[in-house]
Amino acid sequence: xxxxxxxxxxxxxxxxxxxxxxxxxxxxxxxxxxxxxxxxxxxxxxxxxxxxxxxxxxxxxxxxxxxxxxxxxxxxxxxxxxxxxxxxxxxxxxxxxxxxxxxxxxxxxxxxxxxxxxxxxxxxxxxxxxxxxxxxxxxxxxxxxxxxxxxxxxxxxxxxxxxxxxxxxxxxxxxxxxxxxxxxxxxxxxxxxxxxxxxxxxxxxxxxxxxxxxxxxxxxxxxxxxxxxxxxxxxxxxxxxxxxxxxxxxxxxxxxxxxxxxxxxxxxxxxxxxxxxxxxxxxxxxxxxxxxxx
Numbered sequence: 001x002x003x004x005x006x007x008x009x010x011x012x013x014x015x016x017x018x019x020x021x022x023x024x025x026x027x028x029x030x031x032x033x034x035x036x037x038x039x040x041x042x043x044x045x046x047x048x049x050x051x052x053x054x055x056x057x058x059x060x061x062x063x064x065x066x067x068x069x070x071x072x073x074x075x076x077x078x079x080x081x082x083x084x085x086x087x088x089x090x091x092x093x094x095x096x097x098x099x100x101x102x103x104x105x106x107x108x109x110x111x112x113x114x115x116x117x118x119x120x121x122x123x124x125x126x127x128x129x130x131x132x133x134x135x136x137x138x139x140x141x142x143x144x145x146x147x148x149x150x151x152x153x154x155x156x157x158x159x160x161x162x163x164x165x166x167x168x169x170x171x172x173x174x175x176x177x178x179x180x181x182x183x184x185x186x187x188x189x190x191x192x193x194x195x196x197x198x199x200x201x202x203x204x205x206x207x208x209x210x211x212x213x214x215x216x217x218x219x220x221x222x223x224x225x226x227x228x229x230x231x232x233x234x235x236x237x238x239x240x241x242x243x244x245x246x247x248x249x250x251x252x253x254x255x256x257x258x259x260x261x262x263x264x265x266x267x268x269x270x271x272x273x274x275x276x277x278x279x280x281x282x283x284x285x286x287x288x289x290x291x292x293x294x
Contacts, residue, residue, distance in 0.1 A: 009055055013083045017074060018045040027100070034100040042092045042112075046074035050085040050122050057081065063127045068092075068138040068154060071112045076120075076128055084128070087118040104144060111139040136165050149173055165190050178286035179203045194218045197225075199280040207234050211242065213279050220251070227279055229258070238262050240276060 021042035028035060061079030064070060071090045075083060092112025099106050114135040123129040140154035155167035170185035181201040188194050199213040208230065215225035229242030242258040276283050 011053060011056070011083065013048055013050045015049075015074065016045075016047045019043075019072070035106065036098045036100055038094075038096045038098070040094040040096070042072075042090075042094070044072045044090040044092070046086045046088055046090075048074060048084060048086040050083045052122060053082055054123075058124060061124060063124055066135065066138065066156065068110055068112060068140045071114055071135075071138055077122075077124060082122060082124050082128070085118070085120060085122045087116065089115045089117070091115070102147075104147065105142070106144050108142045109139075110141075111137060113137050148175065163190060164188070174286070179209070181280065181283070181286055183280060195224065199227075201231075201280065201283065201286065207232055209233065211240070211276060211280070223253070227276070229276075231276075236264060238264065242276065 019042075021040060024039040026037055028037060058081045059079070061077050061081035064073070064076055064078050066076075070076070071092055074086050077084055090112055092110065094108065094110040096105055096109075097107040098104070116130075116133055116135070119131045120129050136156040136158045138154075138156055141152070143151040145151075150172040151170070152172065153167070153169045156165040157163075158165050167188040168185065170183060172181075172183050174181045179201075180203065181199075183197075183199040185197045185199075186195070187197070195215055195217045197213060197215040201209050201211055203209045211227065211229045211231055213225070213227040214223065216222070217224045223245070224247040226245045227242055229240060231238065231240045233239075239261045240258070244256050244258060245253050246256070248254050
């Protein structure tokens with residue numbers, strides 16, 4: 001839908017970034033288990049002198065969702081059709097609790113915020129520009145009370161309105177070798193969605209596993225996604241056959257069949273079962289643990 005204008009265009013954007021942090025730690029014990037607690041403040045400054053680029057067509061670029069990881073990213077666009085302007089400072093703090101007997105990270109807490117010194121002017125289809133002077137508070141938490149159990153939570157809180165903008169909580173259970181994997185999660189976005197999802201990978205034999213995921217939207221009171229399939233996986237190659245239902249832009253469920261073969265020695269696009277690992281947290285980790293991929 002792009003109408004060609006000039007036969008060519010150019011873009012030059014000077015960029016400066018500065019990333020600095022400190023690391024403090026102390027040793028203590030809890031329930032007779034020695035642990036190491038860290039305190040990690042971090043400052044990240046980014047500046048980019050970009051101007052409006054509406055003359056450049058959009059082929060594969062989108063506006064990234066804001067999260068804790070985005071606190072340390074200069075460009076708010078994915079793809080190369082837009083380069084974001086920036087004059088911002090991120091202030092963040094992370095604290096970890098590491099088990100000194102096993103080396104495992106038992107808990108991690110992080111919080112941060114971005115301060116904008118100029119309005120964000122570069123946009124894409126009317127998105128990406130803003131005039132506010134600071135971002136919502138972004139935080140994330142990870143708890144591992146047991147070696148096989150992990151609790152993850154992340155969210156955005158707007159101190160202006162006192163409301164939670166977005167939230168994601170997930171409970172993950174896996175066996176020691178990641179052959180068994182089960183997840184349950186809850187996702188919230190204010191005035192947009194509230195969803196619950198369940199996922200699992202269940203081995204039938206050493207090489208064959210069943211894969212499944214179900215997503216329910218409580219606001220729409222309906223299933224908005226499902227995935228069911230089978231995987232054969234060994235040290236050299238893998239194959240996945242998956243049936244997926246997904247919600248289209250007009251809120252109708254559509255169906256597709258996904259089939260993938262990967263020769264692991266030759267690599268692959270997007271890693272093992274890219275669509276499956278996007279849907280089921282821990283799927284990539286399972287591949288690495290079981291077959292030593294890195």
